Amino acid sequence: MPQKPRTNVKTALQRTVDSLASLTISEAESAVMEVLWHRQPQAADEIVAALSKERDWQESTVKTLINRLLKKGAIDAEQDGRRYLYHPILKRDVWLRSQSTNLLDRLFGGRVAPLVAHFSEHRKLTRDDIAELKRIVAKLEKN
Amino acid sequence: MPQKPRTNVKTALQRTVDSLASLTISEAESAVMEVLWHRQPQAADEIVAALSKERDWQESTVKTLINRLLKKGAIDAEQDGRRYLYHPILKRDVWLRSQSTNLLDRLFGGRVAPLVAHFSEHRKLTRDDIAELKRIVAKLEKN
DNA sequence: ATCGCACGATTACAAATGTAATCAACGCGC
C-alpha cells in the first residue's frame, strides 16, 4: 500500500524552526516572555501581576505586548471560560541561543573565548565564576 | 600659592563616562562605528566605500548614520579642506562592555559561566576554543 | 431582564530606526 503522499516533514519543521529563530522579540516583549517561560500557562492578569514587580507598566501596556506576541506567533492562547490562558511557543532556549549567537557574531567574531577574555579583563569574575568555568572546560575536554 | 579653584575633575570625567556608557547606538549605526574603530579618521566617502562591502546601503544612508552619530556624540568631525574627517569618540571597548554586560544581565543573570555553558551545549566549541578557554581560566586562577 | 464589570480588541501617538532623496554651498576646471 503506497504511503499517503505527504509534504516533506523535515522541510515543514525547518520552516517552523526558521520562523521561530527569526522571530524578533523586542525588549519589552521579552519581559512578558520571561514571565511565561517561568510559569505557563498564565492569564493576562497574572502576567500583569508578575510584571508589576519589575516594570512600571499599566495593565493596557501589558495587554498590548501580549497581543503583539500573539500576532508574531511567539505565544498562543487557549480559551478558558471568558478569558485566555497564554503559552509560550517560542522556546526560551531557542531565543537565548539566537540572542547570544547574534551578539557573539557581531562583537566577538562568533567566538566564545574572546568574550570570556573581555570579561576577564573588564569585569570582576568571582572565584566561583572561575571555578565554574574550570569545571565546564574540564568537562568539555573530556568529550 | 593657592591652587586655582577648579571644578571637580573626577566628577566631570564621570559625567563623560556615564554619558558615553549610556550612549545608545543602533545596529546600523554600529556598522559605521566598526569602520571607524578599524581605521580613523576617515572621510565620509571612505566610510561609504568600506561599508559597501558588507551592506547594501546608498551613500545617503551612510551620511544619515554619520549625522546621527555626530548628534549623539559618538563620533566627531575634524575639518579637512572642503570635507570632514571623522573620529570615533565612543571607545569600542566601552561599547563592547556595555553590550555584553547588558546581554549577560538580561539573559544569564549577569554571569559568564552560564553563557559558556549554554554554548557548550548548543554550539560547537572547537578544540581551539576549548584550549583558549582553558588558558584563560588558568591565567585567571593564578591571580 | 438589566447593569456594570472583567477582558480582550482596537486605536493612539511619540520616539527611534532603517533607508533614502533632495537641497545648498563652495571650490575647481574651463
Add this chain to the structure above:
DNA sequence: GCGCGTTGATTACATTTGTAATCGTGCGAT
C-alpha cells in the same frame, strides 16, 4: 567668472517600539 560636481545638511517616510487609553461585549449579580 561661471557652471558643475562633491560633500555635508535637511527633509522624508514607513516600520517598530514603548506606552497607553478607549471600545465592545458577554457573564454574573440583583
